[in-house]
Amino acid sequence: MQRPALGGLRSWRFAIGAGALLLIALAAVFAPVLAPFDPWEIVGGQLQAPGAKHVLGTDMLGRDVMSGIIYGARVSLVIGLISTACSVAIGVLIGSLAGYFGGFVDRVLMRFTEFFQVIPSFLFVVLLVAIMTPSMTSIVIGIALVIWPPVARLVRSEFMTLRQREFVEAARVAGLSHGRIMMAEIMPNALPPVIAVASLMVATSILTEASLSFLGLADPNMISWGYMIGAARTVFRQAWWLSVFPGLSLLVTVLAVTLLADVIGDRHNPTLRAMAGG
């Protein structure tokens, strides 16, 4: 089997992923400075093709697409990070309890996890957000409630192996409480692989938010890429720039996150890396 310079390949993926994400994050933070116009304001003619005044054109109301793209980075990044953080919290809680205590607790919690793993999760999020009325909060809650199962499974299996290790036995003999053993002894060892899975969940969250807002379930106060594409659906045949540019922004963002997640995943899965010939 050939041995490619995977180290070199990895640093290249890392550089591209991190670089792209940094640019997107800068756009999100400094949007008011960077954006040429207010993304909601009518600043030009309707459906103007990309040109000198409006670099990426205008939409059916005459709003500047470029400004929408810059402000839209905010929604994607915020939703991606916060939903992932919330779902990691849920997954770690359920997975650690199941893995540490085993037995009946484990069976019940794993049934629960399995349930959330097989339900049509996107439909569930759609229902939840529609009923709670679309807002950043309801979208984050909806996404976080459906993407946690892989974290729970992972944390559970980590806890199951770690709880039998000697340092945990020692802590038990020393009379530490279950809570202390779980939080202070096992958790630090169980978390690294979780980071790899969580980084991929950021990508899933961003894509889910985009699909929601494409279907019209967007926070009415925040412009987002999915919303821009969805709102322009009736005219997308005449005005390609209205769907192409926000879509490209989504693609680049998710691709950057996936590249980073892959690099992190490789680092935490040395066996796979070794078998891949790296």
Place this chain on the structure above:
Amino acid sequence: MRFVAALLAWLPRAFLMLAAIGLLNFALIRMAPGDPAAVLAGESGASDEQFIAAIHRDYGLDRPLREQVFTYLRRLAVLDLGMSYRTQRPVASVIFERVPATLLLTVPALLLAIIVGTSLGTLAATRAGTWKDTLITSMAMLFYATPVFWVGLLLILLFSVSLEVLPPFGMASFIKKTGMPGVLDVLQHLIMPVLSLALFYMAVYVRVARAATIEVLGRGFVRTAYAKGLSSRQTLRRHVLRNAVLPSVTLAGLQVGQLMGGAVIIESVFAWPGIGRLAFDALMQRDYNVILGVFFVSSAMVVVANLLTDIVLRLIDPRIGRN
């Protein structure tokens, strides 16, 4: 006999799962701000007091909560999914007439994703580190990162608007054709929706199959197979593929639920007349009973798919379910 065992193990799980979905639906209705009856009525009659009173009576909303839960579950058990207040028809019949269109879209998409994805993933694994591997994994990553609805829109821009070779939406032409031309007409309408739905899931299978094959290739029995003089093609077919395909099948069972979500998006992009499009229209009209019904029926489809994957797994690996 093994399949009878699979069926017997599946029945209680299926029952529990559907009951849990019912509870979840009930919780969602109760979670809505304000009067649940007004939520169910949607835009069609929230101001009509008599109408609201009728919904109260139908759902027993004036009874204690525990009784309400049982009323709701009992109705689900006989597939009474309530009324679509927008169309004034029972939700169950509205949904069931749309199920075939959704199956026509999702089943080929899933099969395409599994077959092409697993083959490409295995190919990439046996060529790990070469340009073929890099090409396949890069393509998979690209499709994984592309929003499903955007792929659909781009395909329409390319094949319907620019090249004018494929119909942009719907399931059949306005002028109805019968017989063979009719079938071909539907197939033509099917190409882009199936493709856009399949690409994302294909990417997932490439990743899974590649990882699984690489893992299997490193095991002892593969080395034994080589050692006893089998060619690499024979080793791959007899020893590696069978093992490497297992995670893909397991994943397929888990993914049916996701696929139903993808169907909502793709069906609304291509105006495909399935239950996904129905859910989208109901969403626009705030016809919650219909969305809740679609959620329940899709979950039932997932439950059935789980039984099917279980049987396929038992066929591939006879050890499964023996103890």
